[in-house]
Every structure is written in structure tokens, then in C-alpha cells.
Amino acid sequence: MxxxxxxxxxxxxxxxxxxxxxxxxxxxxxxxxxxxxxxxxxxxxxxxxxxxxxxxxxxxxxxxxxxxxxxxxxxxxxxxxxxxxxxxxxxxxxxxxxxxxxxxxWIEGRTARVERITDLTEFARTLAGFLTALHRTEPADGPPAGAHSAFRGAPLSTYDGETRRAIAALGDRVPVDTVTEIWTLALRSARTGPPVWFHGDVAAGNLLVREGRLVAVIDFGCCGTGDPACDLAIAWTLLSGASRSAFRAALAVDDGTWARGRGWALWKALIRLDDPDPVGAAEARHALDAVLGEYAESATR
Known part of the structure; x- marks a missing residue:
């Protein structure tokens, strides 16, 4: 009801x-x-x-x-x-x-997919420019993160219990020690700055492309003011390699914010690995592999 x-x-x-x-x-x-x-x-x-x-x-x-x-x-x-x-x-x-x-x-465009994007690195820089402008917009009396934003923009610890239960339930289907390490690192990097505007659901389905280029961002239902790290999860769900690096460089985020963004991507991937929809499960596996690969690369730098 x-x-x-x-x-x-x-x-x-x-x-x-x-x-x-x-x-x-x-x-x-x-x-x-x-x-x-x-x-x-x-x-x-x-x-x-x-x-x-x-x-x-x-x-x-x-x-x-x-x-x-x-x-x-x-x-x-x-x-x-x-x-x-x-x-x-x-x-x-x-x-x-x-x-x-x-x-x-109505805004004309198709949802973002790698095969619809002409230059993924250019796409990443354009998206970073949009998010930079959003994050720098005066928060004024914008709504603080909470239930209305599905707690996007709130401390990542909000989903600590759910994430650890997912890790335990998945067992040997994931590298438990590594994903726990990634999650713990993300939790340790709590934001200390003032709240800023965030979109809250920067996912491929909310990014519109036309003629291979990013042309609009839609669905602000999860927006609010708080920690913008949740907006970085796209780096692991859609971007890769050079485009991911370009996205991070253009945003100019610190290591802590990047770690929390990685944590948001990890949380979502873990809770969706058992998605009954095979497309959702495949997307979750892709994101998890991206998180693990990028984290391994960062450890060698």
C-alpha cells in the first residue's frame, strides 16, 4: 500500500x-x-x-x-x-x-553505450566538466543527502552492513580479501569538506549521446547536497583505461574521493551480482572486474 x-x-x-x-x-x-x-x-x-x-x-x-x-x-x-x-x-x-x-x-538522444560513443576519452572529459560545474554550484538550501536520494551523497558507511553481507554471501565467487580491502579503504576516506551538489545516479542510462557525443544528463531524482564521490562510479561502470584516467584528471579529485567513488561502484556491483536479470548480473560482473583491475593497477603506481 x-x-x-x-x-x-x-x-x-x-x-x-x-x-x-x-x-x-x-x-x-x-x-x-x-x-x-x-x-x-x-x-x-x-x-x-x-x-x-x-x-x-x-x-x-x-x-x-x-x-x-x-x-x-x-x-x-x-x-x-x-x-x-x-x-x-x-x-x-x-x-x-x-x-x-x-x-x-524531451531531450533528443540515446542512452550511453560504448558502441554509441565516438571517442570515450572525449566523452569522459565532457562528463567531468559537467560534474565539476554541478559540484561547484552553490548548494544554498539544497536538500541534504537522505532517503530521498537513496542515501547517495551520504557517508559510504550507510551501506557498510549491506556490502559486508554481500561479500559473505558471495563467498568464493569474489576475491574476499581484496574486495574487503577496497571497501575498507573507501570507508577510511570519509569526506571532511562542506556539502556540494551531486547528481546521485550518474549511470549510462542517464547520459544521452547524439552523433557519438555526450549531449545531456537526465534523471535528477537522486540529486542532493553532500559528498559527490557517488558521482564517480561511472569511472568503473562505463569508462576504462585512458578514458577513466582522463575523467579523474579532469575532475581533479583527491585520493580519498577517488577511493570512495570506487567504493560506491563496488557496493553496487556486489549487491547486483545475483540479479535475476542476466543483463543486470553481467553489468555487475563487468563493474566488479573493472574495480579489481583498476585497484590492482593503482597499487603498482
């Missing part, structure tokens, strides 16, 4: 979106609605005509992010070097759907 006392509808689909639009935004009722490729998990996303998208939270835990994005995206957008989603309308619960939802300006 949700906080509104109604169950999440069994299917967030095109008919539901059409009903919601017709009831709350009748001026757009004649626009076609169709699912977005790679429509996401936390939110289900649909095209609304050619210039807008509709995003509906998939569970109560994501519902508060609608108001947060509506409040802060217009503040952050002018300070960032790449486009981010622009709020167009805010929907209310209705038609059997229990949460607030949003209409955004």
Missing part, C-alpha cells in the same frame, strides 16, 4: 498515461503517447508528442523526487554546461494512479 492508501497500479502503461493527460492536461490530450526505449525502473517514461515526456514514479519511495526535481532543476540548469530536463507540468494522483508525476521537455 502507498502513503495515499492505494496500491500501485499493476501496469503503468500507455492507456493510463492517456487518461491522466486527458483529465489533467486536456490541451495535450490529442498528442500521441508511446513508451520510451530504456524507459527506466524508478520511473516509467513515455513520449508525449515529439517535444515532451511523461515520467511516473514506479513506487512510493520515488514519489517525493517529483517535487524535488520541479524545485531544483530550473535552479541548476543555467549553471550547467549540458542540457538537463526542464519541467513543463506537474500531475496529481488520479485515474487509479496514487503518486504525483511530471511532464518534462
Amino acid at each position: 502507498t502513503e495515499q492508501g492505494a496500491a500501485v497500479p499493476p501496469s503503468i502503461d500507455v492507456p493510463l498515461v492517456r487518461r491522466l493527460i486527458a483529465a489533467q492536461f486536456p490541451r495535450w490530450a490529442d498528442l500521441p503517447v508511446r513508451p520510451v526505449d530504456d524507459g527506466g525502473w524508478d520511473n516509467r517514461t513515455f513520449h508525449l508528442g515529439d517535444t515532451m515526456s511523461v515520467r511516473l514514479p514506479s513506487a512510493v519511495g520515488y514519489a517525493s523526487q517529483v517535487d524535488k526535481e520541479d524545485r531544483w532543476l530550473p535552479v541548476l540548469a543555467p549553471r550547467l554546461p549540458l542540457p538537463v530536463p526542464a519541467p513543463v507540468g506537474r500531475g496529481r494522483p488520479g485515474e487509479g494512479y496514487p503518486f504525483p508525476w511530471s511532464v518534462r521537455r
